[in-house]
Amino acid sequence: MSSSSSASLSALLPSDAWEVVRQARRIVVKVGSSLVTNNGQGVDEQAIDEWCRQLSRLVHGDDGNEKREVIVVSSGAIAEGMKRLGMSQRPRELHELQAAAAVGQMGLVQMYETKLRKYALGSAQVLLTHADMADRERYLNARVTLLTLLKQAIVPVINENDTVVNDEIRFGDNDTLAALVANLVVADLLIILTDQPGFYTADPRKDPHAQKVETARAGDPSLEQMAGGAGSAVGTGGMLTKILAARRAARSGASTLIAWGREPDVLPRLLLGQEHIGSLLVAPLHKLQARKQWIADHLQVHGAVVIDAGAVLKLTQEGKSLLPIGMVAVKGRFSRGDVISIQAENGREVARGLANYNQKEARLLCRHASTDIETLLGYVAENEMVHRDNLVLV
Numbered sequence: 439m440s441s442s443s444s445a446s447l448s449a450l451l452p453s454d455a456w457e458v459v460r461q462a463r464r465i466v467v468k469v470g471s472s473l474v475t476n477n478g479q480g481v482d483e484q485a486i487d488e489w490c491r492q493l494s495r496l497v498h499g500d501d502g503n504e505k506r507e508v509i510v511v512s513s514g515a516i517a518e519g520m521k522r523l524g525m526s527q528r529p530r531e532l533h534e535l536q537a538a539a540a541v542g543q544m545g546l547v548q549m550y551e552t553k554l555r556k557y558a559l560g561s562a563q564v565l566l567t568h569a570d571m572a573d574r575e576r577y578l579n580a581r582v583t584l585l586t587l588l589k590q591a592i593v594p595v596i597n598e599n600d601t602v603v604n605d606e607i608r609f610g611d612n613d614t615l616a617a618l619v620a621n622l623v624v625a626d627l628l629i630i631l632t633d634q635p636g637f638y639t640a641d642p643r644k645d646p647h648a649q650k651v652e653t654a655r656a657g658d659p660s661l662e663q664m665a666g667g668a669g670s671a672v673g674t675g676g677m678l679t680k681i682l683a684a685r686r687a688a689r690s691g692a693s694t695l696i697a698w699g700r701e702p703d704v705l706p707r708l709l710l711g712q713e714h715i716g717s718l719l720v721a722p723l724h725k726l727q728a729r730k731q732w733i734a735d736h737l738q739v740h741g742a743v744v745i746d747a748g749a750v751l752k753l754t755q756e757g758k759s760l761l762p763i764g765m766v767a768v769k770g771r772f773s774r775g776d777v778i779s780i781q782a783e784n785g786r787e788v789a790r791g792l793a794n795y796n797q798k799e800a801r802l803l804c805r806h807a808s809t810d811i812e813t814l815l816g817y818v819a820e821n822e823m824v825h826r827d828n829l830v831l832v
């Protein structure tokens with residue numbers, strides 16, 4: 439759709455909005471049920487093959503850009519399970535939905551595994567719930583697992599852990615899950631692939647005058663008025679969950695693109711940022727500002743670590759993580775995942791961040807190299823006491 443026939447809600451958007459898309463290095467791609475399952479006909483092999491081919495171009499850097507890190511959040515387990523169990527209609531009973539999801543997830547990941555391998559990419563299955571993201575220890579565990587996979591150019595394929603959830607499976611909320619994952623790994627961009635060319639001023643299935651929104655500000659309340667429910671029998675969240683997901687992703691500085699998953703070469707073309715296919719919902723804050731605000735706004739400080747002058751410089755001048763070697767003392771009680779204050783030896787607070795180790799462990803780690811962590815604790819959660827992504831200077 440040309441820009442003349444598209445709705446413009448772009449007042450006050452950062453002028454470099456599409457530049458952020460072009461430069462995105464870490465991307466979460468969400469694929470909805472309506473696409474993966476070809477309208478409820480089980481997993482669509484050809485479609486998954488095509489996305490995996492495109493993903494491999496991004497991860498291998500074959501699209502003429504630098505290599506990118508990609509996480510896939512894919513729906514489709516219930517629809518595939520329904521097909522395998524011979525169900526013609528989406529079951530109403532929770533336990534039947536859960537059983538269908540458990541059966542279908544096998545087919546879904548098998549397909550991704552086969553296709554990603556075909557294009558020389560490793561894959562990993564990760565099943566998560568919203569509650570996992572709310573628990574700070576699980577949050578950090580999921581985060582470090584995903585980052586470890588990305589470092590090895592493996593594509594994590596995520597779905598909800600439908601066996602153990604209630605609301606999510608009823609309402610189908612992989613849009614929210616994808617946004618939470620974007621927050622978790624501090625992605626640059628969330629791409630939501632669906633069965634429409636983008637986000638419209640009204641549901642295009644119902645309103646022939648609906649216009650595609652080319653760019654808007656993620657979190658703009660007027661978008662919620664335009665978003666309707668799911669248009670197909672297999673899709674569940676509709677556009678509202680996508681708009682809310684964009685708002686959530688923006689909290690960690692990720693912009694969101696909503697686009698038609700069957701558009702030829704949709705992923706590389708979106709990332710070229712030239713044709714403006716899809717709808718771009720721009721995060722008002724950049725990643726670092728957003729992270730800073732999030733840590734400052736949402737979390738209570740639990741304890742403190744005191745660091746030496748060298749570590750103060752590393753954090754404040756070089757933007758580095760806090761390593762155990764720079765710690766000289768530990769104050770108060772805290773658990774892994776709590777926000778701690780990071781103080782200079784004169785008591786001045788220099789930063790705050792999420793602790794990777796609890797206070798007992800932190801005491802043992804003071805003044806030691808990261809290579810000693812395993813000997814001292816018997817395991818290694820992470821090499822840093824506080825990773826720089828989880829740290830804000832004050």
Ligand SMILES: Nc1ncnc2c1ncn2[C@@H]1O[C@H](COP(=O)(O)OP(=O)(O)O)[C@@H](O)[C@H]1O
Nearest residue numbers: 470471472632638640666668669673674675676
């Ligand atoms: N403002 C809107 N713009 C585009 N699509 C809309 C809008 N409001 C509602 N929809 C409906 O949302 C559907 C996509 O959501 P959904 O069916 O949940 O897909 P998915 O399975 O990809 O999550 C579209 O098919 C469309 O009918």
Ligand SMILES: N[C@@H](CCC(=O)OP(=O)(O)O)C(=O)O
Nearest residue numbers: 471513514515516610611612
């Ligand atoms: N976990 C469910 C996801 C359902 C879901 O969120 O669907 P959708 O809104 O189409 O992305 C499944 O795999 O079927």
